[in-house]
Structures are given as structure tokens and as C-alpha cells.
Amino acid sequence: MHELGLSRNIVSIVTENAGDKPVARVKLSVGPLACVETTALQFCWDIVTQDSLLTGASLEIEEAEGDTFLIKEFEYREMA
Amino acid sequence: MCGKCGCSDPTNEVKMVDPATGVETLIRHGGLVQADDHSNGHHHDHDHHHHQPHEGEDKPHVHGPNGEVISLEQAVLSKNDQIAARNRGWFEGRGVLALNLVSSPGSGKTTLLERTIRELKGKRAIYVIEGDQMTSNDAERVRDAGAKALQINTGAGCHLEADMIADAVEQLNPEPGSILMIENVGNLVCPSMFDLGERMKVAVISTTEGEDKPLKYPHMFRAAEVVLINKMDIAEVVEFDEDACRSNIAEVNPRATVLSLSAKTGQNFEPWINKLVEHRQ
Numbered sequence: 404m405h406e407l408g409l410s411r412n413i414v415s416i417v418t419e420n421a422g423d424k425p426v427a428r429v430k431l432s433v434g435p436l437a438c439v440e441t442t443a444l445q446f447c448w449d450i451v452t453q454d455s456l457l458t459g460a461s462l463e464i465e466e467a468e469g470d471t472f473l474i475k476e477f478e479y480r481e482m483a
Numbered sequence: 484m485c486g487k488c489g490c491s492d493p494t495n496e497v498k499m500v501d502p503a504t505g506v507e508t509l510i511r512h513g514g515l516v517q518a519d520d521h522s523n524g525h526h527h528d529h530d531h532h533h534h535q536p537h538e539g540e541d542k543p544h545v546h547g548p549n550g551e552v553i554s555l556e557q558a559v560l561s562k563n564d565q566i567a568a569r570n571r572g573w574f575e576g577r578g579v580l581a582l583n584l585v586s587s588p589g590s591g592k593t594t595l596l597e598r599t600i601r602e603l604k605g606k607r608a609i610y611v612i613e614g615d616q617m618t619s620n621d622a623e624r625v626r627d628a629g630a631k632a633l634q635i636n637t638g639a640g641c642h643l644e645a646d647m648i649a650d651a652v653e654q655l656n657p658e659p660g661s662i663l664m665i666e667n668v669g670n671l672v673c674p675s676m677f678d679l680g681e682r683m684k685v686a687v688i689s690t691t692e693g694e695d696k697p698l699k700y701p702h703m704f705r706a707a708e709v710v711l712i713n714k715m716d717i718a719e720v721v722e723f724d725e726d727a728c729r730s731n732i733a734e735v736n737p738r739a740t741v742l743s744l745s746a747k748t749g750q751n752f753e754p755w756i757n758k759l760v761e762h763r764q
Contacts, residue, residue, distance in 0.1 A: 405641060405673050412559050420555060427550050431559075438676050438702050474557050479550040 570680025588669030
């Protein structure tokens with residue numbers, strides 16, 4: 404549930420850390436007890452990243468232990 | 484909006500109502516993310532020559548695979564958790580016992596609060612923050628029972644978050660040594676994720692809900708330090724099996740203190756009141 408708000412948190416945390424450079428990829432770490440539905444995160448990802456530094460960024464999710472719910476890393480977009 | 488269940492986060496307006504004065508305060512403005520006009524994405528200059536199409540995406544990709552990778556390792560809920568930690572410090576500093584009351588709708592949280600307020604009268608000051616999507620009915624009920632109360636309306640939101648509590652506490656200003664009851668939005672799923680800064684979560688389950696609820700919603704019962712089984716006065720009529728319920732609770736949370744009582748009749752209410760007074764100091 405509430406994955407829309409969670410993904411919005413993710414966008415704002417990454418944006419804060421990215422400076423003003425566009426981001427190509429975000430990787431999360433999610434545990435089975437985190438109460439997070441990863442398909443729902445993917446579902447709203449396009450909408451919450453729209454018109455942000457994360458526009459078009461992909462969302463990767465790796466499985467983790469317990470109630471882990473972290474933004475593992477992000478990758479800057481390579482500027483042409 | 485959540486694609487699974489249709490529940491939403493408090494992204495729209497969240498307001499606070501003081502039932503004593505009727506004054507409404509907007510504590511969260513709507514429109515953090517606009518429902519976008521061009522959600523079809525066809526206003527963009529699309530480059531449709533995808534080299535490595537990503538699953539489920541139809542967006543232009545101009546990135547290369549070797550962009551700089553920044554390691555972040557930041558908890559997604561870190562902002563909420565920081566505010567919750569601040570709330571917790573504030574409560575501890577003043578010796579305020581803050582409890583986060585969680586349950587499904589209709590388990591009797593508000594009736595429980597009403598009796599708790601009456602029983603504690605003269606023993607310890609009690610303040611209440613009521614969370615509901617709409618109406619200030621509950622805040623009015625607990626105010627009539629004798630507690631100072633504030634209502635938070637989350638609108639579409641399915642749970643309370645720490646910043647709402649910070650705002651409410653500023654206005655309520657609970658006196659040192661008092662009890663602050665936070666009645667969360669009736670929902671056994673989302674509130675388990677959001678720390679509000681409480682001393683502990685108290686889960687309420689009622690005899691009409693079925694003994695297997697703790698197994699169906701393990702996250703919530705795992706997070707609770709105390710579980711109250713309410714509506715024991717009608718347990719027989721609804722053929723409630725208390726032993727089965729207790730063993731289900733123990734299965735997901737062996738450390739929980741389980742008290743069965745009836746908020747309506749007051750049956751076996753004393754251990755609960757004692758538990759609250761115990762936490763004094």
C-alpha cells in the first residue's frame with residue numbers, strides 16, 4: 404500500500420542527492436517484511452518521476468532481508 | 484493511488500480540527516504531484532530507437548550504461564523517522580506517555596478511549612489525537628468524555644505520519660506527565676510502517692473480527708507491544724475462541740502483552756488502566 408507516497412519519497416531523496424544532474428537509474432533494496440509491494444512501486448514510477456531529474460530513469464529492485472527498505476544507489480545519466 | 488487496493492497516501496489536503504473551537508488548520512497542502520496533463524508522454528521529443536528497452540517503460544533513453552554511480556544507502560522512510568525521533572525526544576523530555584492505537588475500523592478504539600478517559604479522571608491528564616479520513620465525530624466523542632482532543636483528517640490518506648503528530652502536539656501541548664493517545668486511521672496495514680514517535684503501539688482487535696486476524700495482518704501485530712481483545716462481552720454470542728486468538732497473536736508476536744476486556748461494559752478493564760498508570764514516571 405501507499406507505494407505512491409513512498410515512490411515520491413524516493414524521488415525527493417534522490418533529487419536532493421543528485422544536485423541538478425539527470426539520473427538514469429535508481430536501485431532499491433527491499434526486504435519481505437518491509438510491507439512494500441514492489442510491483443506497485445514500479446506501477447507508479449513513471450508518474451512520480453515525470454518532470455523531475457529522474458524522468459525516464461529505470462527502477463531496479465534487489466531483494467534484501469527483513470524489513471530493509473533502502474535506496475541503495477543511483478546512476479547519473481551520461482550526457483550526450 | 485496504490486494500484487493494489489486503491490488506498491492512498493496523505494498527498495492531498497490534510498487538516499486538523501479543534502473540536503472545542505471548530506477551528507480548522509491545514510497542515511498539509513495538496514498537489515505535491517500534479518496529475519499530469521501529458522501523462523501520455525507524447526509531448527516529448529521521443530527517440531523511439533530503443534537500444535535496450537526497459538521493461539514496462541516507453542520513455543526516451545539517452546543515458547549510457549556507464550554513468551557515475553552514487554551509493555546512497557538511505558532509508559526511504561528516513562524523513563518520517565527523523566521527525567518521529569524528534570517527537571519521541573519531546574515526549575520523553577516531558578514524561579508524556581504517547582501511545583499509537585491501531586486497529587481495523589469498528590474494533591472499538593474510540594469506545595475504549597472514552598472509558599479509558601473516564602477511568603483515568605483525576606489520576607492522570609489525558610490528551611487525544613484522532614486520525615480519520617473525514618469528520619471530527621471521534622474528537623467530539625473523546626472531548627465529551629473529558630479529554631482535550633484534536634482531530635486530524637487525512638483526506639484520502641490511510642495512515643498518520645510523524646509530521647502530522649508534530650503539528651498536532653504543538654497545538655495540543657500536552658502537560659508533563661500526561662498520556663497522549665494517538666488514535667490512528669482504522670487500517671491494519673499502512674500504519675504499521677510509519678513511526679510517529681510513540682512509546683509503543685497498542686493494537687485493538689475485537690471478538691467480531693475472527694481469531695485469525697493476527698495471522699492475516701502479521702506486520703501490525705508484530706509491531707504492537709500491547710494487544711487488546713475488545714468486545715469480550717459478546718464473545719460467547721459470536722462464538723469467539725479466545726485461546727485460539729491468543730495463540731495466533733503469540734505466533735506472530737510472542738512478546739506482546741495481551742489483555743482481553745470490554746470497553747463497553749468495563750469488564751476486565753483494570754489491567755489496562757494499571758498498565759497505563761504503571762508507565763507513569
